[in-house]
C-alpha cells in the first residue's frame with residue numbers, strides 16, 4: 001500500500017507539528033508514508049474566492065504529484081473536500097476534451113484522497129490508535145468535514161478511544177465557526193461575531209482544549225480565544241492521536257506555537 | 269408610506285457590520301431562527317422518505333425548467349380556458365404597468381394584498397402608490413413592516429427583526445393613520461397583538477374590491493394557482509374581492525396536479541415546521557356564474573424579470589427551483605448575524621445571495637458583494653428541500669464577479685467584465701498560484717517567514733487588519749513541515765523531489 005501524506009499549505013507553513021503528528025500516527029499503525037516534496041496547495045483559497053482559472057494548474061499538479069499512490073491522506077477536512085468534490089469538476093471542465101487523460105487522472109486521485117480520520121476508520125479499520133491524552137476536550141466538527149465529506153462520528157469515535165481523554169459536548173457544535181477562508185477578511189465583522197459565539201460555546205464547556213480536523217478553522221478559533229485571553233487551546237485531532245503516555249510525538253514544536261502537548265500549559 | 273427602498277444600499281459587508289453591532293437585532297434574530305431551526309429538524313425527521321421527497325422535488329423542478337416554455341404555454345391555455353386572462357411581463361416595470369392599468373380599469377383606488385415575494389421584488393406597492401392606488405398588506409408580519417415604514421427582512425416572517433414590544437409601539441402609533449386604530453391599552457401579548465391586527469384588517473377585507481396576490485405554485489395542466497399560508501388573510505383576499513390579480517414568477521409552474529403532492533409535503537415542514545399548513549387556497553380561472561364563489565375577474569401576470577437569464581446558466585439555474593420556504597435563512601449563521609436588510613433585496617439570506625446577482629446582475633457594489641456573503645459552511649444546502657447546492661452557485665457567481673465571463677443579460681449572451689476593486693486580490697491570487705506551482709519558491713518563502721518570525725507584528729496594517737482586529741495571528745514556526753522532512757528524511761525526499769520536479773516540468777510543456 002503506497003500512502004502519501006498531503007500535508008496542506010496551511011499545516012506545512014504554520015502548523016508543522018500537525019503534519020508530524022499525522023505521520024507519527026500512521027507510522028505507529030504500520031503504514032509506510034511518503035511525502036512527495038513537489039506538493040503544494042489544493043487550490044481551495046483560489047477556487048472558493050472565484051479564481052477557478054488560477055486553480056486549474058494546482059489541480060493538475062495535485063494529480064501529477066499523487067497519481068502513483070494508492071491513498072492520499074490529509075489532516076484537513078476542507079482540503080480533502082476540495083479535492084474530492086471540486087477537483088474532478090474543475091479538471092473535467094479545464095482538461096476534458098483533448099487532454100481527457102488529466103481529467104480522468106484528477107478524478108482518480110480525488111477518489112483516493114482521504115481526510116485522516118476517514119483513512120484511519122474506513123481504510124485501516126482502526127478506532128483505537130493507542131493514544132493517551134489526559135485532558136478535557138471538546139470537539140468542533142468543521143463544516144466541510146461534517147457536510148461535504150460526511151465524516152459523521154469518525155473523529156468522535158477516535159477521540160472516545162483515547163485513554164485519559166474526557167470528551168465534553170460543545171453547544172451549537174454544528175454551527176460554522178465563521179472562518180470561511182477569505183470570508184474571514186471580506187466579511188470580518190460577521191466572521192468575528194460567529195467566531196466569538198463559537199469561542200463562548202467552547203469556553204462554556206470547561207474543556208482545556210478544542211479539537212478539530214482543520215487547522216485553518218483552528219487558526220481562526222484559536223486567534224479569537226487568544227484575543228479573549230482564554231486558556232482553552234486549539235488542538236488538531238492528529239496531535240491528540242499522536243500523543244502517548246511516552247509523551248507527545250511532536251514535542252519541540254509544541255513550544256513553537258503549535259496547538260499540541262498540554263503539559264506545560266497545564267501550569268497556567 | 270410605501271416603505272423604504274433597497275435601492276442604493278451599501279455592499280453587504282458594510283450593512284452586515286452595522287447589523288452585527290445592533291445587539292437588539294441580533295437577539296431578535298437569534299431567538300427567532302434558533303426556535304424554528306430545531307422545529308424544522310423535528311418535522312423533517314418525522315418523514316422516513318424525506319431524502320426521496322427532496323430528490324423528487326428537485327427532479328420535478330429541473331424537468332419543468334428544462335421545458336419551461338412548453339409548460340408556460342400549457343398554463344396559459346388552461347388559465348384562459350377557465351376564464352382568466354394571462355399577461356406576460358418581461359421585467360419589473362412592465363409588470364407594474366400591467367397591474368396598475370388593471371386596477372385603474374376597475375375604478376378602485378385601494379387593493380388588499382396577500383403576502384407575495386414577486387410583488388416585493390418588483391416594488392409593486394410603490395408603483396401603485398405613485399399611481400394614487402393604496403395597497404394594504406394583510407399578512408400580519410407584512411402589515412408590521414408596512415405600518416413601520418420598514419423593509420422586509422425574511423421571506424416567511426418579514427418582521428422577524430422586530431420583537432413584541434416594537435410591534436406594539438408600531439401598532440399604537442401607526443394603525444390609526446391607515447384605518448382602524450389599535451385598541452386602547454394594547455399590550456405586547458401575542459394574542460392581543462393578533463386581535464388588534466384582525467380588527468384592523470377585517471375592515472379592509474370587507475371593503476376591498478381588488479385583491480393582489482402571488483402564488484406558490486401554478487399547475488400547467490389545469491391552470492390552477494395555489495397559495496399556501498397560515499393566517500387565513502390570504503383566503504380572504506383570494507375569495508372576497510371581485511377582481512384578483514396574481515403576479516407570479518415563471519419558475520413557479522409545475523406540470524401536473526399530482527406534482528403538488530411532493531411540494532405540499534416539502535414546503536410546510538421546511539418553512540413553518542408544520543406537517544401541513546393551515547390554509548391552502550387553490551383557484552382555477554374566474555368564477556363564471558352569478559353567485560359563484562370567488563373573483564369574477566382573474567388576471568395572471570407572468571413575471572420574467574431576469575429569470576430566463578438565470579435559466580441560461582447551467583450552474584446558476586438551480587436557484588430557480590426555490591420554493592421560498594426560508595429554511596436556508598433560518599439555518600444560516602451569516603443571516604442570523606447580518607439580518608435580512610443587508611442583502612439588499614426582497615430575497616435575503618443564502619437564496620438571496622445566489623438569486624439576486626442572477627436576477628439583477630453583478631454590476632453594483634452590493635450585488636457583486638452578495639456571492640461573498642457566506643462562509644460556504646453548507647448548512648443551507650443541507651436543509652434546502654429542493655437540494656439547491658447554494659455553496660456551488662455562490663462560488664460560481666464569485667467567479668463571474670472576479671473573472672467575468674459569458675453570461676446572459678436581458679436575454680442576450682454577453683461577456684461580463686470582472687467587477688472593479690478586485691485587482692489587488694487577483695494579483696495576490698496569481699502570485700500565490702505561481703508560488704504553489706514552484707515548491708522551491710514556496711520553501712524559500714517559508715524559510716524567510718521562519719527566520720524573521722520574531723519580528724512579525726501582532727497587528728497588521730492594510731487588509732490584514734481585518735484579521736487582527738479580532739484575532740491573534742498564529743506564530744510562524746521555526747521550520748516548515750517540508751523543511752523538517754528534508755532534514756529528517758533528507759536524501760530520500762530530496763531525490764524524490766528532484767524527480768518530481770523534473771516530471772512536473774516535462775509534463776507541463778508550454779505552461780508558465
Ligand code: SF4
Nearest residue numbers: 590591593594596652
Ligand atoms: S433555497 Fe431552498 S431552503 Fe432556501 S428558500 Fe429556497 S427552497 Fe427554501
